[in-house]
Amino acid sequence: MVETVIVLFNRDLRVRDHPALAAACAEARHVVPLFVLDPAVQNRGRAGFLAESLADLRASLRDLGGDLVVRRGDPVAETVRVARDVGASAVWASGDVSAFARDRERRLARDCRTERLEFRLFPGVTVVPPGLLKPGRGDHYQVFTPYWRAWTVTRWREVVAAPEQVSLPPGVEPGVLPRVRGRPYLPGGESRVWPRLELWLRHCLTGYAAGHDDLAGDRTSRLSPYLHFGCVSPLELARLAARNEDFVRQLCWRDFYHQVTYAFPDISRRDYRPRRRDWNEDKEAADAWREGLTGLPIVDAGMRQLAAEGWMHNRARLIVASYLTKTLQIHWRTGADHFADLLLDADIANNSGNWQWVAGTGNDTRPNRTLNPIRQARKFDPEGEYVRRYVPEINSIPDKSIHEPWKLASPVPGYPAPISAVPQ
Numbered sequence: 211m212v213e214t215v216i217v218l219f220n221r222d223l224r225v226r227d228h229p230a231l232a233a234a235c236a237e238a239r240h241v242v243p244l245f246v247l248d249p250a251v252q253n254r255g256r257a258g259f260l261a262e263s264l265a266d267l268r269a270s271l272r273d274l275g276g277d278l279v280v281r282r283g284d285p286v287a288e289t290v291r292v293a294r295d296v297g298a299s300a301v302w303a304s305g306d307v308s309a310f311a312r313d314r315e316r317r318l319a320r321d322c323r324t325e326r327l328e329f330r331l332f333p334g335v336t337v338v339p340p341g342l343l344k345p346g347r348g349d350h351y352q353v354f355t356p357y358w359r360a361w362t363v364t365r366w367r368e369v370v371a372a373p374e375q376v377s378l379p380p381g382v383e384p385g386v387l388p389r390v391r392g393r394p395y396l397p398g399g400e401s402r403v404w405p406r407l408e409l410w411l412r413h414c415l416t417g418y419a420a421g422h423d424d425l426a427g428d429r430t431s432r433l434s435p436y437l438h439f440g441c442v443s444p445l446e447l448a449r450l451a452a453r454n455e456d457f458v459r460q461l462c463w464r465d466f467y468h469q470v471t472y473a474f475p476d477i478s479r480r481d482y483r484p485r486r487r488d489w490n491e492d493k494e495a496a497d498a499w500r501e502g503l504t505g506l507p508i509v510d511a512g513m514r515q516l517a518a519e520g521w522m523h524n525r526a527r528l529i530v531a532s533y534l535t536k537t538l539q540i541h542w543r544t545g546a547d548h549f550a551d552l553l554l555d556a557d558i559a560n561n562s563g564n565w566q567w568v569a570g571t572g573n574d575t576r577p578n579r580t581l582n583p584i585r586q587a588r589k590f591d592p593e594g595e596y597v598r599r600y601v602p603e604i605n606s607i608p609d610k611s612i613h614e615p616w617k618l619a620s621p622v623p624g625y626p627a628p629i630s631a632v633p634q
């Protein structure tokens with residue numbers, strides 16, 4: 211039996227189905243669950259959600275007889291320092307995909323070697339580990355449908371139970387959790403997600419295919435922030451929802467972008483498929499887009515939902531992203547950076563992967579497709595209920611003009627005229 215193992219948490223803030231934690235508790239006498247608050251990571255709009263998730267994780271680990279040890283600084287230096295302090299012989303963690311995370315893993319591996327610590331990475335961030343599925347040619351799937359086919363027939367690992375006990379070595383200073391500043395729109399933490407998740411699976415999963423594009427109905431799971439921080443295991447969720455192919459397909463999209471990012475770590479900065487495009491550097495238009503003042507109600511509603519809730523419906527994300535990159539022809543990075551500032555669920559793989567998909571520089575096999583915002587609005591918000599919810603200035607407009615207020619005989623007080631030509 212190993213004496214002491216450090217389990218370094220990152221975005222796997224849970225005790226259920228946590229392979230690294232489960233293995234450490236099974237194989238070591240003592241386990242130190244550790245989280246290092248890295249000042250280099252800008253959690254921006256996500257700081258409150260992270261703080262709540264950490265407090266929740268600490269409470270769960272304390273219930274199991276352990277604790278969450280919290281440190282501040284460079285995760286590599288702090289992990290090695292804690293390992294020395296407690297006389298650990300190993301550092302285990304869940305493997306991640308972004309360039310930043312991979313660099314941290316490489317540095318940890320190097321410093322662990324110097325310190326004669328065993329460093330091991332476990333699965334847990336995705337359903338199927340990135341890099342596991344490979345097409346006939348190339349090191350990763352570039353197109354979703356073949357990936358989906360391979361993903362559905364591959365054998366998934368079993369869900370691992372939460373440990374029954376976590377035994378911390380004596381005398382470890384637990385450290386101070388970050389303070390929760392400002393309540394996040396959704397409550398962070400593993401114990402907060404499970405009641406929501408169970409309710410959603412029981413009452414909403416069946417209607418997912420029919421309702422997931424209904425903007426006003428708001429019938430998607432809103433699990434993305436919990437998946438981002440790992441408050442729920444994507445594998446456990448996929449197994450629980452396995453009967454609904456449409457929903458599981460979305461989790462596969464998440465895995466898909468994670469394996470793309472694993473193979474192309476520069477995804478948040480560079481075009482995945484470079485296209486010669488003259489991006490428009492129109493600062494005023496970009497500001498109007500950010501502020502939800504473009505004069506297109508469906509675009510403005512999405513952007514205002516983002517500002518108000520730190521979340522936006524997927525259909526609205528597609529519409530606002532297409533409008534920015536295809537209609538205004540503003541660089542996808544401008545949009546992705548703004549999303550990264552405000553979204554509770556923002557992560558490198560999903561955010562950059564989706565932005566590049568919409569902009570035509572990513573994995574879409576039809577890079578020139580443009581979503582017509584008016585047609586999209588009529589189809590996915592036929593009564594204008596979503597638009598009225600977030601753009602109150604146009605509340606009094608009759609239903610038939612709600613998505614095209616510029617067609618009214620007189621302008622709507624307090625609401626701008628469209629800043630661009632309106633696609634017909």
Ligand SMILES: Cc1cc2nc3c(=O)[nH]c(=O)nc-3n(C[C@H](O)[C@H](O)[C@H](O)COP(=O)(O)OP(=O)(O)OC[C@H]3O[C@@H](n4cnc5c(N)ncnc54)[C@H](O)[C@@H]3O)c2cc1C
Binds near residue numbers: 560
């Ligand atoms: C421009 C743009 C940017 C996006 N940025 C992000 C982001 O930063 N983080 C993020 O998690 N998702 C992002 N998405 C994907 C998607 O919009 C959200 O995952 C989804 O809206 C979250 O809501 P939900 O949990 O209710 O989703 P549900 O419909 O309930 O889906 C369940 C889960 O499947 C995953 N999923 C669903 N759709 C996608 C998708 N297209 N790509 C990858 N995973 C998906 C998510 O983890 C989601 O929580 C983006 C989409 C677009 C078009």
